[in-house]
Amino acid sequence: MSDLPLLKVNNLSKFYGSRIGCKDVSFELWPGEVLAIVGESGSGKTTLLNCLSTRLLPSTGSVTYRMRDETYRDLYHMNEAERRFLMRTDWGFVHQNPADGLRMSVSAGANVGERLMAVGDRNYGRIRQTAADWLSRVEIAEDRIDDQPRSFSGGMRQRLQIARNLVTSPRLVFMDEPTGGLDVSVQARLLDLLRGLVNDLGLAAIVVTHDLAVARLLSHRMMVMKDGHVIEQGLTDRVLDDPRERYTQLLVSSILQV
Amino acid sequence: MSELAAYNFAYLDEQTKRMIRRAILKAIAIPGYQVPFASREMPMPYGWGTGGVQVTASIIGPDDVLKVIDQGADDTTNAVSIRAFFQKVAEVAVTTHTGEATIIQTRHRIPEETLKEGQVLVYQVPIPEPLRFLEPRETETRKMHALEEYGLMHVKLYEDIARHGRIATTYAYPVKVHGRYVMDPSPTPKFDNPKMHRSEALQLFGAGREKRIYAVPPHTDVVSLDFEDHPFEIQTFDKPCALCGANHVYLDEIVLDDGGKRMFVCSDTDFCETRRAEGHTGEMLAPSQEAAE
Ligand SMILES: Nc1ncnc2c1ncn2[C@@H]1O[C@H](COP(=O)(O)OP(=O)(O)OP(=O)(O)O)[C@@H](O)[C@H]1O
Ligand SMILES: [Mg+2]
Ligand SMILES: [Zn+2]
Numbered sequence: 001m002s003d004l005p006l007l008k009v010n011n012l013s014k015f016y017g018s019r020i021g022c023k024d025v026s027f028e029l030w031p032g033e034v035l036a037i038v039g040e041s042g043s044g045k046t047t048l049l050n051c052l053s054t055r056l057l058p059s060t061g062s063v064t065y066r067m068r069d070e071t072y073r074d075l076y077h078m079n080e081a082e083r084r085f086l087m088r089t090d091w092g093f094v095h096q097n098p099a100d101g102l103r104m105s106v107s108a109g110a111n112v113g114e115r116l117m118a119v120g121d122r123n124y125g126r127i128r129q130t131a132a133d134w135l136s137r138v139e140i141a142e143d144r145i146d147d148q149p150r151s152f153s154g155g156m157r158q159r160l161q162i163a164r165n166l167v168t169s170p171r172l173v174f175m176d177e178p179t180g181g182l183d184v185s186v187q188a189r190l191l192d193l194l195r196g197l198v199n200d201l202g203l204a205a206i207v208v209t210h211d212l213a214v215a216r217l218l219s220h221r222m223m224v225m226k227d228g229h230v231i232e233q234g235l236t237d238r239v240l241d242d243p244r245e246r247y248t249q250l251l252v253s254s255i256l257q258v
Numbered sequence: 259m260s261e262l263a264a265y266n267f268a269y270l271d272e273q274t275k276r277m278i279r280r281a282i283l284k285a286i287a288i289p290g291y292q293v294p295f296a297s298r299e300m301p302m303p304y305g306w307g308t309g310g311v312q313v314t315a316s317i318i319g320p321d322d323v324l325k326v327i328d329q330g331a332d333d334t335t336n337a338v339s340i341r342a343f344f345q346k347v348a349e350v351a352v353t354t355h356t357g358e359a360t361i362i363q364t365r366h367r368i369p370e371e372t373l374k375e376g377q378v379l380v381y382q383v384p385i386p387e388p389l390r391f392l393e394p395r396e397t398e399t400r401k402m403h404a405l406e407e408y409g410l411m412h413v414k415l416y417e418d419i420a421r422h423g424r425i426a427t428t429y430a431y432p433v434k435v436h437g438r439y440v441m442d443p444s445p446t447p448k449f450d451n452p453k454m455h456r457s458e459a460l461q462l463f464g465a466g467r468e469k470r471i472y473a474v475p476p477h478t479d480v481v482s483l484d485f486e487d488h489p490f491e492i493q494t495f496d497k498p499c500a501l502c503g504a505n506h507v508y509l510d511e512i513v514l515d516d517g518g519k520r521m522f523v524c525s526d527t528d529f530c531e532t533r534r535a536e537g538h539t540g541e542m543l544a545p546s547q548e549a550a551e
C-alpha cells in the first residue's frame with residue numbers, strides 16, 4: 001500500500017427529498033485496500049456506493065480521487081467526459097445483476113474487449129488474445145469466447161462481468177452485492193476467484209454486501225451502516241470479532257446464529 | 259398536376275424550406291453531426307425517401323438540373339416517381355447523365371463518374387444513427403457522439419470478424435468524418451465509401467422518419483473504420499461488366515433465364531450506357547468476337 005490515499009470522502013450525504021439515503025460519510029481508501037460496506041436492507045449501502053462512483057449525484061460533501069498522474073481531483077468537479085473516461089479505464093463497476101454490466105447480445109470476447117477498443121486499441125488479434133487470456137483468468141473456457149453471455153450460467157456471467165472490468169487494469173473496483181444472485185456453492189467459488197484477483201492485481205475495492213461472510217473473506221476494513229449513517233468502522237476482523245456498537249453486535253450475532 | 263399546382267415552388271412552403279436550410283447549414287458547419295429538424299409530411303410514404311426529398315426541395319432552384327437514382331438506376335419506380343414529382347412541383351430540368359446534373363438524389367449508390375465541384379449529392383437515409391445497432395437508447399447515443407465515445411463501433415466490427423473471419427458489413431459501413439463524428443453513410447455499399455473521401459461535391463443526408471439531416475462538405479476526410487490487422491476493403495468483382503466491359507465498378511447480378519444463367523452488369527445505368535455509346539462492349543454484347551479471331 002502506498003503512503004497516500006486513493007480516495008478521500010468528506011461528509012458525503014444524499015437525500016431523496018426529505019428521506020436520508022446516506023448522511024455525513026467520511027473515510028479514506030488506500031491503494032490495494034478492500035473496504036466492505038455492510039448493513040441491513042435500506043441502510044444506504046447502494047446509495048453510498050453510487051455516490052462514490054459518480055453514478056448518483058450526492059446532495060453535499062466531496063469525493064476526491066488520486067488520478068494515475070498523482071493529482072487529486074474532486075470527482076464532482078470533473079467534466080462528464082473525464083468522469084466517463086475514468087470509469088472505463090481506472091475504475092470498474094461490478095453489478096449484482098450481470099445483465100446490468102454486460103452487453104448480452106455481443107460475444108464474451110467483445111464484452112471483454114470493449115474497454116480496450118474504447119481506449120483506442122485497433123488491433124483485432126491483440127484484443128482477442130487479451131480477451132482470451134482474461135476469460136481463462138476468470139475460469140471461462142477459451143472456446144466460449146464467441147458465445148453470447150445469454151448462454152452462460154449466472155456464475156459465468158458474473159465472472160465475465162469481472163473480466164470485462166479488469167481488462168484495463170483499473171486501480172479501484174466498486175461492487176454491489178457481487179455474489180448476491182448466486183447459489184451458495186457458486187458464491188464460494190466466485191469469492192475465491194475475486195479474492196485471488198484482488199490480491200494478485202493489488203486492486204482497491206469497495207464492496208457492498210449484506211453478507212458478513214463475504215466481508216470477512218474479501219475485505220480488510222469494513223463500515224457498518226444503519227439508517228444512512230456509518231455507525232461503526234474498523235479492520236474487518238476487529239469489527240466482526242469484537243463489535244463495539246450494540247447494532248453491530250446484533251448483526252454479527254444474528255449471522256452467527258444462523 | 260392540377261392537384262399539386264396549388265403548392266409553392268418545390269412543394270414545401272418558404273418557411274419550411276428556410277427551416278430545413280438552417281438545419282443543412284448547421285450540418286455543413288459540423289461535418290457528420292446529425293442535426294434534428296422538423297420533418298414534414300410529404301405526399302409519399304416514409305421509406306420512399308421523404309428525408310432526401312425535403313432536402314432536395316429546400317435547395318433546388320429553377321436553374322438546377324436534377325438526377326434521381328435508386329440502386330444506381332434512373333428508371334426504377336422510386337427514382338421515376340421522385341423525378342416526376344420535382345418536374346411537377348418545381349418544373350426543373352431533369353437528366354440521367356451524372357455529369358449534367360447539379361443535384362443528384364440517391365437511395366443506394368454514389369455514381370461511378372467522379373462528382374465535381376458545384377454538384378450536390380442528396381442521400382435518402384432510413385436509419386441515421388450508426389450506434390443504434392448496439393445502443394438503442396437515444397439519450398445514450400447522443401452522449402456518445404458528444405463525448406466522442408466510439409468504442410462501440412469497433413465492437414460491432416469485432417463481432418463481424420469473430421463471426422465471419424472478416425468484416426462482413428457490406429452496406430451502411432461506418433465512417434469517421436473530418437476526424438470527429440462517426441456517421442452512417444446510409445444503405446450505400448461500402449464500395450462507394452472511398453468516393454465520399456475528399457469529394458469535390460457537397461453531400462447531404464436526409465432522414466425523414468427519424469428527422470435528422472447531416473452533411474459532408476466538399477474536400478472533407480471520410481475514413482472507413484477498421485482494425486490494423488483487418489483493414490477496410492471494398493468489394494471486388496472478378497469479371498468486368500458484361501455489357502460495357504468496365505472494371506472497378508459496382509456490379510449487379512442479373513438472372514437471365516430459369517436455368518440459372520446470369521450476368522454481372524454495372525449498377526450505375528448511366529455510366530454503363532455512356533460507355534456503350536462510346537463504343538465499349540462487354541462479353542454479352544460481343545459474344546462472337548473471340549470466335550471470329
Ligand atoms: N431513488 C430513490 N428514491 C427515493 N428513495 C430512495 C431511492 N433509492 C433509495 N432510496 C431510499 O434510501 C434509503 C437507502 O436505500 P439503499 O438502496 O441505498 O439501501 P441498501 O442498503 O442498498 O438496501 P438493499 O440492501 O436493500 O439494497 C432507503 O430508505 C431507500 O428507500
Ligand atoms: Mg442495495
Ligand atoms: Zn457496364
